[in-house]
Amino acid sequence: MTVSEYFSGLFTGIKSLLIGMSVTWKELFTKKITQQYPENRGTLVISDRWRGNLTMPHDENNEHACTACSICQMNCPNGTIVVKSKTIETEDGKKKKILDTYTYDLGTCTFCNLCVITCPSNAIRFDNSFENALFTRSKLLERLNHEGSKLREKKAAPKAAENIPG
Amino acid sequence: MLLEISHPLELIKLTASLDSFLHGLLPSWAALLIEFILVGVVLLAMYAVIALILIYAERKITAFFQCRYGPNRVGKYGLIQSVADMVKILLKEIIHVDSVDKFLFYLAPFFVICASMLTFAALPFGNGLHAVDFNVGVFYLIAVSSLSIIGVLLAGWSSNNKYSMIGAMRSGAQFISYELSAGLSLLTVAVLAGSLQLSTIVADQSYVYHWNLFRGHLPAVIAFIIYLIAGHAETNRGPFDLPEAESELTAGYHTEYSGLQFGFYYLAEYLNMFIIAGIGTTMFLGGWNAIQVEGWDGFNQVMNFIPSYAWFFAKTGVLIFLSLWVRWTFPRLRIDQLLNLEWKYLLPINLVNLVIMAIIVVFGLYIK
Numbered sequence: 001m002t003v004s005e006y007f008s009g010l011f012t013g014i015k016s017l018l019i020g021m022s023v024t025w026k027e028l029f030t031k032k033i034t035q036q037y038p039e040n041r042g043t044l045v046i047s048d049r050w051r052g053n054l055t056m057p058h059d060e061n062n063e064h065a066c067t068a069c070s071i072c073q074m075n076c077p078n079g080t081i082v083v084k085s086k087t088i089e090t091e092d093g094k095k096k097k098i099l100d101t102y103t104y105d106l107g108t109c110t111f112c113n114l115c116v117i118t119c120p121s122n123a124i125r126f127d128n129s130f131e132n133a134l135f136t137r138s139k140l141l142e143r144l145n146h147e148g149s150k151l152r153e154k155k156a157a158p159k160a161a162e163n164i165p166g
Numbered sequence: 167m168l169l170e171i172s173h174p175l176e177l178i179k180l181t182a183s184l185d186s187f188l189h190g191l192l193p194s195w196a197a198l199l200i201e202f203i204l205v206g207v208v209l210l211a212m213y214a215v216i217a218l219i220l221i222y223a224e225r226k227i228t229a230f231f232q233c234r235y236g237p238n239r240v241g242k243y244g245l246i247q248s249v250a251d252m253v254k255i256l257l258k259e260i261i262h263v264d265s266v267d268k269f270l271f272y273l274a275p276f277f278v279i280c281a282s283m284l285t286f287a288a289l290p291f292g293n294g295l296h297a298v299d300f301n302v303g304v305f306y307l308i309a310v311s312s313l314s315i316i317g318v319l320l321a322g323w324s325s326n327n328k329y330s331m332i333g334a335m336r337s338g339a340q341f342i343s344y345e346l347s348a349g350l351s352l353l354t355v356a357v358l359a360g361s362l363q364l365s366t367i368v369a370d371q372s373y374v375y376h377w378n379l380f381r382g383h384l385p386a387v388i389a390f391i392i393y394l395i396a397g398h399a400e401t402n403r404g405p406f407d408l409p410e411a412e413s414e415l416t417a418g419y420h421t422e423y424s425g426l427q428f429g430f431y432y433l434a435e436y437l438n439m440f441i442i443a444g445i446g447t448t449m450f451l452g453g454w455n456a457i458q459v460e461g462w463d464g465f466n467q468v469m470n471f472i473p474s475y476a477w478f479f480a481k482t483g484v485l486i487f488l489s490l491w492v493r494w495t496f497p498r499l500r501i502d503q504l505l506n507l508e509w510k511y512l513l514p515i516n517l518v519n520l521v522i523m524a525i526i527v528v529f530g531l532y533i534k
């Protein structure tokens with residue numbers, strides 16, 4: 001190591017240390033990113049991509065889009081979804097399979113989103129709730145279709161952007 | 167001049183009146199005995215209180231450096247968080263490890279805590295708030311603050327644990343190296359001040375340009391920076407925390423300690439930080455002197471209303487903040503880098519600096 005290398009090394013070192021300190025000085029005054037969770041529950045922003053809980057959206061007429069095809073049930077790797085259908089007879093005498101109960105077990109769900117991706121009628125989606133803790137396991141079993149709801153009599157709406165993978 | 171202006175909040179009148187009251191009431195030896203005990207109790211209480219405040223301040227400032235809030239649940243703004251932590255550590259069980267060297271193991275924390283306590287006694291906290299004023303005060307401070315390394319080495323040795331051992335060995339190498347730089351940079355100031363007595367050194371730094379940092383031109387500034395680096399390394403913190411590098415050695419020399427014994431190390435670490443900053447304040451930044459600018463009488467008057475101990479703690483606080491800033495900026499050094507920094511950079515620079523300072527003093531080039 002020559003003398004000039006010694007001194008240039010020394011001063012470069014000091015310079016880079018000062019640059020580092022100026023960076024942390026700026027960081028001292030940046031906005032705090034901590035979420036004060038239980039207090040800020042009202043203003044908390046959860047990403048739309050967060051898969052919290054499987055839901056079946058119902059419109060104002062208590063109608064959903066589920067045709068009880070049970071593709072979601074077949075695609076579910078854990079057997080989380082159980083679609084029970086029943087056969088009814090319509091006014092013009094045709095037999096038709098409609099949804100009876102759509103059961104979702106939050107306790108075995110891995111939130112893989114396969115059910116939502118494969119649903120041909122876009123009837124289910126994950127909401128971004130996250131406070132899923134409960135005291136008993138039996139409460140994890142949810143029935144997603146509301147009481148007395150029925151199938152919406154029209155073409156399925158285009159898939160919502162946030163549920164398209166990739 | 168300065169002392170003609172009254173200092174309304176000084177404690178010196180209070181202590182003086184207490185002294186005359188006790189001497190009027192009791193024989194001289196009894197009055198002295200009571201005063202000694204009082205001074206001891208006050209210093210011990212201050213020791214604990216300063217540690218609590220420092221722990222809170224450190225956690226808060228650390229959090230701000232990392233875009234967090236820090237403690238904010240216990241009390242308003244988390245103000246009594248460190249009190250809660252203290253209660254917790256007092257209640258914790260001291261786990262008795264069977265295979266340690268029992269005598270040394272239980273002795274070691276006392277070395278550390280006693281060393282920093284002894285240093286405390288000789289620090290001038292304010293006008294008249296100076297327990298022991300040795301004529302070799304600087305020498306005493308350096309000597310006594312080095313004692314804590316014995317505690318660290320004993321802890322590492324007696325723990326019968328390889329991590330503790332490695333930590334203690336690193337700590338020893340680091341401490342002895344950096345003690346050299348700290349001592350030499352303080353020596354540079356002692357050359358400038360012409361005295362080792364802390365009260366004289368403080369009294370000489372009345373106006374701002376008389377502060378040793380400014381009076382000695384560039385050599386004093388270099389000595390100050392080297393002192394801060396070496397002092398920071400001595401406290402085993404920041405980029406120099408190899409002795410307890412938690413990613414390599416779990417906790418280094420105090421791995422086996424629990425409860426209050428660990429608390430002693432924790433306390434001593436924070437107090438050492440305070441002591442390093444306190445010595446820096448006394449030697450370089452005018453000690454407990456208020457900021458006084460010659461000619462600005464109104465300004466001086468206002469500054470004098472702030473008592474001297476507040477000035478001491480404010481200046482010390484600035485230095486502590488600097489140390490925290492460094493701590494949360496730089497990554498940890500490797501052991502060879504650490505020793506390179508000391509032996510190849512700080513020490514040669516320090517020696518040359520000392521010679522330059524001696525020349526300045528001999529030719530009277532410093533600000534008089």
